Amino acid sequence: MSARIITITSGKGGVGKTTTVANLGVALSRMGQRVVVIDSDIGLRNLDMILGLQNRIIYDIVDLVEGRCRARQALIRDRVVPELYLLPAAQSRDKTAVSPADMVRICEQLRNECDFILVDSPAGIELGFRNAIAPSDEFILVTTPEYAALQDVDRVLGILESEGRDQTRLIINRMRPELSRRGDSLTVDQVLDVLGLDLLGIVPESEDVIAANVRGVPIAHAAETLAGQAYQNIARRLLGEQVAFIPLLKGRPKWWQRLGLGRRSAGNDGA
Amino acid sequence: MDKAIQIKGTREGLTITLGASSMPDVLQDLGHQLRTQGAFFRGGAVALQATTRALTRDEIVAVRDLLADYDMTLRTIVTSNDVTRQAATQLDIKVVDAEPQRAVARAAPPREGREPTGPSTGDGMRGMLVKRVVRSGQTVRHAGHVVVIGDVNVGGEILAGGDIVVWGRLRGLAHAGCYGDEKALVCALELAPQQLRIAQHVARPAEGGRRAGDEPEVARVADGAIVVEPWDQARRQGAPR
Numbered sequence: 001m002s003a004r005i006i007t008i009t010s011g012k013g014g015v016g017k018t019t020t021v022a023n024l025g026v027a028l029s030r031m032g033q034r035v036v037v038i039d040s041d042i043g044l045r046n047l048d049m050i051l052g053l054q055n056r057i058i059y060d061i062v063d064l065v066e067g068r069c070r071a072r073q074a075l076i077r078d079r080v081v082p083e084l085y086l087l088p089a090a091q092s093r094d095k096t097a098v099s100p101a102d103m104v105r106i107c108e109q110l111r112n113e114c115d116f117i118l119v120d121s122p123a124g125i126e127l128g129f130r131n132a133i134a135p136s137d138e139f140i141l142v143t144t145p146e147y148a149a150l151q152d153v154d155r156v157l158g159i160l161e162s163e164g165r166d167q168t169r170l171i172i173n174r175m176r177p178e179l180s181r182r183g184d185s186l187t188v189d190q191v192l193d194v195l196g197l198d199l200l201g202i203v204p205e206s207e208d209v210i211a212a213n214v215r216g217v218p219i220a221h222a223a224e225t226l227a228g229q230a231y232q233n234i235a236r237r238l239l240g241e242q243v244a245f246i247p248l249l250k251g252r253p254k255w256w257q258r259l260g261l262g263r264r265s266a267g268n269d270g271a
Numbered sequence: 272m273d274k275a276i277q278i279k280g281t282r283e284g285l286t287i288t289l290g291a292s293s294m295p296d297v298l299q300d301l302g303h304q305l306r307t308q309g310a311f312f313r314g315g316a317v318a319l320q321a322t323t324r325a326l327t328r329d330e331i332v333a334v335r336d337l338l339a340d341y342d343m344t345l346r347t348i349v350t351s352n353d354v355t356r357q358a359a360t361q362l363d364i365k366v367v368d369a370e371p372q373r374a375v376a377r378a379a380p381p382r383e384g385r386e387p388t389g390p391s392t393g394d395g396m397r398g399m400l401v402k403r404v405v406r407s408g409q410t411v412r413h414a415g416h417v418v419v420i421g422d423v424n425v426g427g428e429i430l431a432g433g434d435i436v437v438w439g440r441l442r443g444l445a446h447a448g449c450y451g452d453e454k455a456l457v458c459a460l461e462l463a464p465q466q467l468r469i470a471q472h473v474a475r476p477a478e479g480g481r482r483a484g485d486e487p488e489v490a491r492v493a494d495g496a497i498v499v500e501p502w503d504q505a506r507r508q509g510a511p512r
Contacts, residue, residue, distance in 0.1 A: 147425070151407045154424050158406030194424055194442075196404060 003036070005107050005117045006238075007136040011152030013123030015144045016173040016203070019213060021120040022050040023220040023228075024140075027235035029084040030220070034114040036075065038087045038106070040132040041122035042097055045089035052079060052216020053086055062090035065102045071109050080221065085114070095127045100134030107135035116238075125159060133160070138167040140200060144174045145186040150194055157195065169200040171234065176205045177248040201234035203227055204248050275300035278308075285343070288320040294330050298337060305341045307395065308414045318347040322369045325354040328361055335362070396433045405429065405443065414450075425465060431455070437462075444468070453492045462488040462499060472497050 008021050018041075025037040039047035042062065048054040056076050059069040064087070071087075078084035087106070090097060107117055121132030133139070139160060143149045153170075160168060172191055179185040192199060203209075206227040212219040220231040226248065233243045275292035278285055289297055317338055319331075326348075335345040348359045351369040359366045397415035405411055405419060407426025416433035427443035429435050434456045435447045441459035446468035448455025453470040467474045467490055474490070474497040487502040 151424075151426050154407040155426065158409045158427075161403070161406070162409075194422075196422075 003034075003107075003111045003114045003117045004138060005111070005119065005136045006138040006140055007119040007121055007133050008140045008142060009121035009129065009132060009156055010142040010149065011123065011125060011156040012143075012149045015142050015149050017123075017142050018046045018050055018120050019209060019218070020140070020142050020171060020173065020203075020231075021118050022047060022213075022218045023231040024235055024238070025051075025084050025116075025118055026078075026081060026218045026220040027231045028116055028238065029078070029081040030232075031235055031239065032083075033116055033239075034083040034085075035116045035118065036085045036087060036110050036114050037118045037120065039089040039120050040098070040103065040128060041120060042089045042128065043091065043094045044122065045091050047120050048076075048086060048088045049216060050213045050218060051084075051086055053088070054216075057088050060088045060090040061106070062093050062097045064106060065098050071106070080217065083114075095122070095131065098131050100130050103131045103134045125156065129156075133165070136165075138169075139165065140169055140171055141195075141197065142171050142173050143191060143195075145172060145176070145180055145188075145191060147186070150186065150191060154195060157197070168197055170195060170197040171200050172202045174205040175202050175248065200237055201230055202245065202248070203230040203234075276304070278304055285315045285317045286320055287317055289322070289324055294333075298333055301334065301337055305337065316344050316346040318349060318367075319345060320369070321348055321350045321352065321355050323352055324350070325352050326350075326358055327354070328358040331355075331358055331362055331364065335364075394433075398433075399431075404439075407443075423464075434458070447490075455491075457490040458487065458502065460487045462490065467497055467499075469497055474499075 008017050008024075010017050021037050025035045029035045037047060038061065039045050040061070041047075048057060053076050059074040061074065063069045064071060064074045074087055075085040076088065078086070103119075110117055117135075119132050119136060122128035141153045141156060143153045157168060160166070170192070172188060175188070176185055180187045188199070188202060204226050206219070206225065208222065208225045209219045209227050212222065219225055219228045222228040223232055226246070229246060233246070236243045275290050275296040277288045277290070279288070287301070292300070319334065331345075331348070338345050345364060347365040347367050348355060349367045349369045350356055350359070356366050399411070399413040399415060399417050401411050401417065401419045402421065404421045405423040405427035407424055410428040410430065411417055411419070412430045414432040417429050417431040417435050419429065419435075419437045419439060422439040423429060423437055423441045423443040423445065425442050428446075429437075429444070430446045430449045432450045433448065433452065435445045435458070437445070437459035439459070440461040441457070441464050443464060444466045445457045445464055447457045448470040449468070451470050455469050457467060457469065463476070465475070469490065469492050472492055472495070488499050489502055489505040490497055490499045491505070492498075
C-alpha cells in the first residue's frame with residue numbers, strides 16, 4: 001500500500017480547510033479507505049475538535065518529530081469510523097518545531113500503512129505552509145466565492161506551479177447559490193475563469209456544517225444533508241469516479257434558464 | 272555582437288567582468304549595454320573583474336566616467352595585476368585580490384545564451400515571451416517588450432521597458448515603458464487591469480472596476496494621459512508603431 005498524500009491549503013484563513021480535511025477523511029473512510037489526517041497547524045490546532053477527538057490526545061506531531069513516541073502511538077483512532085486516524089498538532093509549540101524534511105519523513109513512515117494521507121495546512125504562505133506542502137504529490141485548494149479568498153488561492157497556486165507541483169484541484173466552499181445568482185457573490189464560472197483549475201467539488205454554505213463541527217461529528221456522516229452529500233461526492237471523485245454535480249438551487253429553473261439563456265451560471269451551481 | 276564584457280547582478284551590486292578584448296571594444300560594449308539596459312542598473316555600485324589584465328589609470332577613469340553617466344559608482348576592482356592595482360589605488364578605488372588561477376577559467380569564451388531573452392525586435396529592444404498564467408504575487412520584469420500568452424490575474428504584475436501584449440485577460444497591473452518610454456503600448460484581448468501605467472502616467476479603472484470591452488483593446492499615452500481604445504480603431508489611426 002502506498003498512500004496518496006494530499007495537502008489541503010488556501011492561503012487565506014477561515015475558508016474551511018480544516019472542515020474540508022475532517023469531512024474528506026470521514027467520507028473516504030466511510031468508503032472503506034484507510035485514512036490518516038494530519039493537523040500541521042502547530043500552535044493553533046483545530047482538527048481534533050472538529051473530529052471530536054480533543055480529549056484523547058496523548059502524543060502529538062512534535063512528540064513524534066522529537067522522538068518521544070512512535071507513529072502508531074501518536075495516531076488517534078476516530079470514534080465513529082474505524083479506519084480514520086488523526087495525527088494532531090501540538091498546541092504549545094509553534095511552526096518552527098517541525099521542518100519540511102520532518103513532514104516528508106513522517107509521511108513516508110505512514111505511507112505504507114494507509115490509502116490516503118490528508119494534510120491540513122495552516123493559513124498563510126510561511127513556514128507552516130511550507131511544512132504542509134512538503135510531503136504531498138496532490139493539492140486541494142479551498143476557496144470561498146469572494147475575491148479575497150480567490151486572490152490568495154491564486155497566490156498559492158503560483159507558488160506551487162513555480163515548484164512544478166501541478167496536481168492541483170479546487171473546492172469551492174460555502175457557496176451560496178442565491179447570492180451568486182443575484183450577483184452578490186462570485187459564481188462558480190467566475191472562480192474557475194480566474195484560476196483555471198479542475199473543479200473537485202462545491203460545498204454549499206450551511207448551518208448544518210457549523211453545528212456538526214461544534215458537535216465533533218463532521219457533516220459527511222449525514223448523507224441526507226446537501227453539504228454531507230457534497231463531501232461524499234468529492235470523496236468519490238477523489239477515487240476516480242465520475243459524479244455529476246448536484247443542483248444547489250431549490251425549485252424549478254425558470255424557463256429562460258432551461259433554454260440556457262440569461263446569465264451563464266444561473267441555476268447551474270451544483271455540489 | 273560578441274561580448275567584450277559581462278554584466279551580472281549580485282546581492283552587493285553589479286559585477287562587470289572584462290574579457291580579453293581590447294579596451295576600445297570593452298568601452299564600446301559597456302556603452303552599448305548601458306544604453307540598452309542602463310535603467311535596470313541605475314544607481315548601483317559596481318565591481319570590475321579585471322583579473323590578470325593590466326589596466327592603466329586612464330583606462331580605469333574611462334570606465335568610471337562611463338558608469339557615472341548612468342549614475343553608477345565604480346567601487347571595487349578585482350585584480351591580480353600589479354599595474355592595475357597601483358592605478359586603482361591612485362584613483363582611490365578599492366582593490367580586491369583575484370586568485371590568479373581563476374583567470375584561466377575566465378579566459379574561456381562566455382557561455383552563449385545566458386540572457387533569458389529572445390531575439391531582438393526591430394527597434395533593438397529584446398522581447399520576452401511568458402507562456403503561462405501570471406498569478407497573484409508573481410512579477411514579470413523585463414527591459415524590453417513582454418508578451419504574455421495567458422491571463423494576468425489580480426495581484427500579478429508585468430513591468431516592461433517596452434510594450435506589453437497580453438493574449439488573454441489583463442486583470443493585474445501592467446507598467447509599459449517603465450523607464451520612461453511614452454510611446455509604449457499595453458494591449459490585451461481583455462483589458463481590465465487593476466492599474467495601468469505607461470512611462471510616468473498612471474490610470475486606474477473607475478470605482479467598481481472597469482468592464483472590459485468585447486474586443487481587444489490598446490492603451491497608449493495621448494495628450495499627456497492614458498487612453499484606451501479598441502484595437503481596430505487604434506490600428507486605423509496607426510497608433511501601434
